[in-house]
Amino acid sequence: MSILIKNVILNGKRRDILIEGNKIEKIGKSLNLRADEKIDGKEQKAVLPGLINCHGHSAMTLFRGYADDLPLKEWLEKKIWPLEAKLNREDVYWGTKLACLEMIKTGTTCFNDMYWSEEASVEAAEEMGIRAKIGLVVLDFLPMGKRENIEKYWNIFKRKKFKTVTFSIAPHSIYTVSKESLVWAKNFAKKNNLLLHIHLSETEKEVKDCQKKYRLRPVEYLNKIGFLNQDCILAHSIWLSEKEIKILTQRRCNVVYNPCSNMKLASGIFPYKKIRKAGINICLGTDGPASNNNLDLFEEMKFGALLQKVKEKDPTVASASEIFEIATKNGAKALRINAGEIRVGKLADLILIDLNQVCLIPGHNLISDIVYSCSGTCVSDVIVNGKVLMRDRKVKGEGKIKREIAIRAKGYA
Numbered sequence: 310m311s312i313l314i315k316n317v318i319l320n321g322k323r324r325d326i327l328i329e330g331n332k333i334e335k336i337g338k339s340l341n342l343r344a345d346e347k348i349d350g351k352e353q354k355a356v357l358p359g360l361i362n363c364h365g366h367s368a369m370t371l372f373r374g375y376a377d378d379l380p381l382k383e384w385l386e387k388k389i390w391p392l393e394a395k396l397n398r399e400d401v402y403w404g405t406k407l408a409c410l411e412m413i414k415t416g417t418t419c420f421n422d423m424y425w426s427e428e429a430s431v432e433a434a435e436e437m438g439i440r441a442k443i444g445l446v447v448l449d450f451l452p453m454g455k456r457e458n459i460e461k462y463w464n465i466f467k468r469k470k471f472k473t474v475t476f477s478i479a480p481h482s483i484y485t486v487s488k489e490s491l492v493w494a495k496n497f498a499k500k501n502n503l504l505l506h507i508h509l510s511e512t513e514k515e516v517k518d519c520q521k522k523y524r525l526r527p528v529e530y531l532n533k534i535g536f537l538n539q540d541c542i543l544a545h546s547i548w549l550s551e552k553e554i555k556i557l558t559q560r561r562c563n564v565v566y567n568p569c570s571n572m573k574l575a576s577g578i579f580p581y582k583k584i585r586k587a588g589i590n591i592c593l594g595t596d597g598p599a600s601n602n603n604l605d606l607f608e609e610m611k612f613g614a615l616l617q618k619v620k621e622k623d624p625t626v627a628s629a630s631e632i633f634e635i636a637t638k639n640g641a642k643a644l645r646i647n648a649g650e651i652r653v654g655k656l657a658d659l660i661l662i663d664l665n666q667v668c669l670i671p672g673h674n675l676i677s678d679i680v681y682s683c684s685g686t687c688v689s690d691v692i693v694n695g696k697v698l699m700r701d702r703k704v705k706g707e708g709k710i711k712r713e714i715a716i717r718a719k720g721y722a
């Protein structure tokens with residue numbers, strides 16, 4: 310299978326791109342080659358690497374707008390958890406399909422997920438064709454989050470061949486997973502060459518509780534039990550001391566900035582400047598749609614940049630090019646995928662931008678417009694793993710997903 314993309318703007322110049330299989334095979338001025346499929350940008354479309362969402366809970370699209378503007382504890386205990394208890398496997402499947410649809414329509418080509426009924430998420434992502442790293446969730450208080458269950462799942466998954474799905478081990482957090490289970494998860498990940506995905510230091514309360522229990526801050530505690538290494542993807546990482554930042558640098562961990570969720574739940578402000586200065590790999594994530602409330606990484610880039618500027622009282626902090634890089638290249642590095650850039654040999658995970666959209670006029674600087682001016686609706690076409698998932702804003706199966714969700718929402722809410 311090959312795709313020839315003609316007359317698109319790449320780094321300010323008109324270019325053609327040939328995709329062979331799932332990789333970018335050639336980039337040139339005028340490629341007159343045969344291909345199974347052709348897309349002509351007519352110099353009215355720009356090409357960019359697809360965005361990478363490094364932390365989320367896809368199926369929570371089902372709870373979008375259900376319970377907003379509440380304190381975190383009340384939101385979780387009175388609203389979200391009772392609703393989650395009513396969900397079945399099919400709900401998770403359709404909720405994840407809706408998330409995939411929204412991500413494709415807003416230019417995300419890969420996401421890092423943490424939600425139970427993992428086999429339903431796997432099925433949804435594979436069907437939609439989007440790249441996904443599905444976390445096998447470790448949670449001590451739920452039968453499905455126990456070690457035996459994860460081993461059972463992994464034994465099934467590792468024998469199957471997936472097109473775009475790979476896996477991680479996802480212990481939920483230090484306050485829902487015991488020390489023994491965290492150590493087990495770390496060893497299991499190492500043995501099976503999997504990444505580790507965990508929530509860390511999201512709230513001030515988490516830090517205080519950890520200090521009370523272990524006389525250590527969360528990063529110090531994870532370091533002590535030998536959990537931290539370059540396989541770790543640490544979501545939130547807001548409440549960090551200088552010492553903790555130093556540990557994360559030494560252990561070469563990846564951290565995920567989730568600005569919208571952090572602001573909406575009033576969790577705190579990610580210490581972007583300090584973490585960047587320390588040389589830690591920063592990625593971008595939306596978190597779940599119940600605390601965001603959308604999965605549009607364009608919005609996340611803008612909020613992410615603005616929040617840091619106001620925090621530091623410095624407009625030069627978190628520039629558009631820096632933020633675009635954390636949403637693409639850095640995410641690819643953390644998730645260990647050969648993507649995040651438009652270059653020969655890279656995976657064909659790319660998006661086309663409709664340059665006729667008002668938010669892109671007059672077009673002084675594409676990356677500035679992408680970060681500060683546009684929403685994800687400026688994306689016209691999406692290709693993942695060498696396959697077209699959206700053409701002129703049309704995604705296969707969109708109507709059915711919307712209808713199915715409307716019916717299901719009546720059943721659980």
Ligand SMILES: [Zn+2]
Pocket residue numbers: 364365366508544596597
């Ligand atoms: Zn989360």
